[in-house]
Amino acid sequence: MTSSGNRAGTVSQDSLGSRGARYTLPTRQHGHDRREPNPAYRVVRAAIGGLTLLGLVLMGRVGMGQSGFLVLAGSGILLLAVPTSRFLSRRILIGLTLVFGVTPVLWWLPLPIPSMGRATFLVALLAAGLGAWVAYGEDWRLRLRSLLPEIRAIDFLPVVTATLSAGSLINFLKTRTSVDALTLLTMNWDNASHFDMYYMLRTHGRIIGALGASPDGSVWQFHNYPQGFHSTVALLAEFVRGPLTSDLHGELVAYTILSAVVSTLAATLVVAALCSVPMFRRRFGIAAPVVIFVSAGWIYGPGAAATMHGFQNFYVAVALVAAFLVLMILQTKVISQPILLLASASAAAGVAHNWILLGSLLFGACVVILLPRDRRRWVASRSSYVLATGTVFFGFCALLLAVTQLSSVSADDVLYAVGGVPIPDFGVVAALLLATFGVSLLVRSSGSSRLSNFAVYQPHRVASGAWTLVAGLIVLAVMAAAQISKSGALSYYSIKLILALELIALVVLALTVVAYLHSFPQRDVWHPWLKWTSVLALGLAATQCFGLTFDTRAVGLTPSAQSALEFERQRVTLDSPVPRHVESLFRAVESNWASPGAYLTTYGKDFDAILAFQWYDALTGTYTEKSSAKLMPHLLPLWSGVEGLPTVVEALRREDPEVRIIVDPENQELLRRLLSLSR
Numbered sequence: 001m002t003s004s005g006n007r008a009g010t011v012s013q014d015s016l017g018s019r020g021a022r023y024t025l026p027t028r029q030h031g032h033d034r035r036e037p038n039p040a041y042r043v044v045r046a047a048i049g050g051l052t053l054l055g056l057v058l059m060g061r062v063g064m065g066q067s068g069f070l071v072l073a074g075s076g077i078l079l080l081a082v083p084t085s086r087f088l089s090r091r092i093l094i095g096l097t098l099v100f101g102v103t104p105v106l107w108w109l110p111l112p113i114p115s116m117g118r119a120t121f122l123v124a125l126l127a128a129g130l131g132a133w134v135a136y137g138e139d140w141r142l143r144l145r146s147l148l149p150e151i152r153a154i155d156f157l158p159v160v161t162a163t164l165s166a167g168s169l170i171n172f173l174k175t176r177t178s179v180d181a182l183t184l185l186t187m188n189w190d191n192a193s194h195f196d197m198y199y200m201l202r203t204h205g206r207i208i209g210a211l212g213a214s215p216d217g218s219v220w221q222f223h224n225y226p227q228g229f230h231s232t233v234a235l236l237a238e239f240v241r242g243p244l245t246s247d248l249h250g251e252l253v254a255y256t257i258l259s260a261v262v263s264t265l266a267a268t269l270v271v272a273a274l275c276s277v278p279m280f281r282r283r284f285g286i287a288a289p290v291v292i293f294v295s296a297g298w299i300y301g302p303g304a305a306a307t308m309h310g311f312q313n314f315y316v317a318v319a320l321v322a323a324f325l326v327l328m329i330l331q332t333k334v335i336s337q338p339i340l341l342l343a344s345a346s347a348a349a350g351v352a353h354n355w356i357l358l359g360s361l362l363f364g365a366c367v368v369i370l371l372p373r374d375r376r377r378w379v380a381s382r383s384s385y386v387l388a389t390g391t392v393f394f395g396f397c398a399l400l401l402a403v404t405q406l407s408s409v410s411a412d413d414v415l416y417a418v419g420g421v422p423i424p425d426f427g428v429v430a431a432l433l434l435a436t437f438g439v440s441l442l443v444r445s446s447g448s449s450r451l452s453n454f455a456v457y458q459p460h461r462v463a464s465g466a467w468t469l470v471a472g473l474i475v476l477a478v479m480a481a482a483q484i485s486k487s488g489a490l491s492y493y494s495i496k497l498i499l500a501l502e503l504i505a506l507v508v509l510a511l512t513v514v515a516y517l518h519s520f521p522q523r524d525v526w527h528p529w530l531k532w533t534s535v536l537a538l539g540l541a542a543t544q545c546f547g548l549t550f551d552t553r554a555v556g557l558t559p560s561a562q563s564a565l566e567f568e569r570q571r572v573t574l575d576s577p578v579p580r581h582v583e584s585l586f587r588a589v590e591s592n593w594a595s596p597g598a599y600l601t602t603y604g605k606d607f608d609a610i611l612a613f614q615w616y617d618a619l620t621g622t623y624t625e626k627s628s629a630k631l632m633p634h635l636l637p638l639w640s641g642v643e644g645l646p647t648v649v650e651a652l653r654r655e656d657p658e659v660r661i662i663v664d665p666e667n668q669e670l671l672r673r674l675l676s677l678s679r
Helices: 039-063 069-081 088-106 117-136 140-145 153-168 178-185 191-204 228-241 248-276 278-282 284-299 312-330 338-352 356-369 382-406 411-415 426-446 459-463 466-487 492-518 528-543 562-575 580-591 609-620 625-640 642-655 665-678
Strands: 018-021 598-600 661-663
Touching (some): 039 117, 069 088, 069 117, 069 228, 088 117, 088 248, 088 312, 088 338, 088 382, 117 140, 153 562, 178 191, 178 248, 178 562, 178 580, 191 228, 191 248, 191 609, 228 248, 228 312, 248 284, 248 312, 278 284, 312 338, 312 356, 312 492, 338 356, 338 382, 356 382, 356 466, 356 492, 411 466, 466 492, 580 609, 598 625, 598 642, 609 625, 642 665
Parallel strands (some): 598 661
């Protein structure tokens, strides 16, 4: 679209898809021509601009030690200033996808200057690149203006989602002490493992799989566990706390807050992806309530089962699957849209480094990019093919790292793993899946004929997103058959896969509903205030579709949404006196700092002994295969309380005569007697 009058040009309509996703800079109109700068002068100007910003970032981060949440926020704004698209929502989609996909790869690589940190390196590189790009332009003022995205009404929906998500996770976000942090984290089992991986990244500066053997000769625990989520939290921690750490209490608080921040970013990514689809942008009145419905499901509904129970890595992976699906829809000119192709490869890498089992859904999403079957979609310049080859190579290397890390995990470990996970409402899951397939078939049969065969966002392309769910259902059927035949019930990973399908079904359902309604002609016969009132009412109703989220107990109505129930449980726990297991854990860690040992608690009714053992290892940075495989299996008698302590102490001493045993304060005298008898 060209400009009119005396404007200084405009930008191609990448959000409408008619020219792909290429960002076209403004051009100077007649009457404003000036002598073009000499190319050599532009190179010098770009070098000065880039090096100046590079120096400012390094001076602030390394020289002055600037850190904190304001630094993190400023870095986020800098990321959104990269002109990858005309509109804000797509910039969020591309920026967050790149962060979630590239970050895990960076933590595999050693830094030449560890004190600088990866965060400083990335921000310095980004600032220098933007500065050089702006200064190199024929008219740097036009390029500078292009850093500001255009914002429409629909671009506020990702902001609304971020606000709602932060509100549901406010107990985590407002944590200020390590006692409150550990109190919240010990409420759910998986947090011990996830904190250990984060803390190892912060203390060692590398992915655990790249560290080699531990001091006790065995490998580190979780050396074969993908650490995409944890590396992202560790990267954010570098912005907030700096690249080096020695303060356990500060790291507990940082992890508690930043894990909630990453969950909020994941929900924001999903909504930003939907708001990037041109059909949604054209019909805000239709799209807004549908998008809020998806947002509610990810925040208050099934998504709360992940964010509130320590499955944030899984949550990020599912969000990246949703982003990957939308990126497949957006790529109409496959090779000649390198930014979208890079974002797609990054999303796939992020899935592999968080929850690789969801890779099956990516294969289903790839069906979308094959439609329509027209050779013109694959025509591109030689340079575009070179960029595409490099992008595919990056994706392959990232995938190879994840597969190599997981190579020691057996199929039985995945198929028959046990763990605590909230059971989804299978009736709701079935309803969502059936509704999604039904609307997809409806769009396929009635919507595809309304647009030309090469229309950019043909409704039947969107409807083909249902293949994402089909691929997941096939994998689920195979896993379920194996599990039911052996144990008669679904296991941990199958239940989480069902949860993933439920979350992706929300996204596909939103896409197909808007695609179907978009095929009808738009009639703006309402007054604007009626239209906005309708949108607000429908949006508010959508937030309550997964249970009541408001605290209205004053009038006899209690919250019923999953997130609201968990929020209330957290609030009651935080308002109560400090749990004795938290005090005992801190006492054990502080008296045996960084020392491997076996922490034995007899608070079995309040706090599981094995979980307490894991937390001790995580907090001291001594979680190894030796403690996990050889020592933990002997802890089961502690379920009976202090009566089982003699049996466990004897078994541990028999397994490892040199083991250091730590117990709760009231059991110290009993431990001394037991150790004296065993000599």
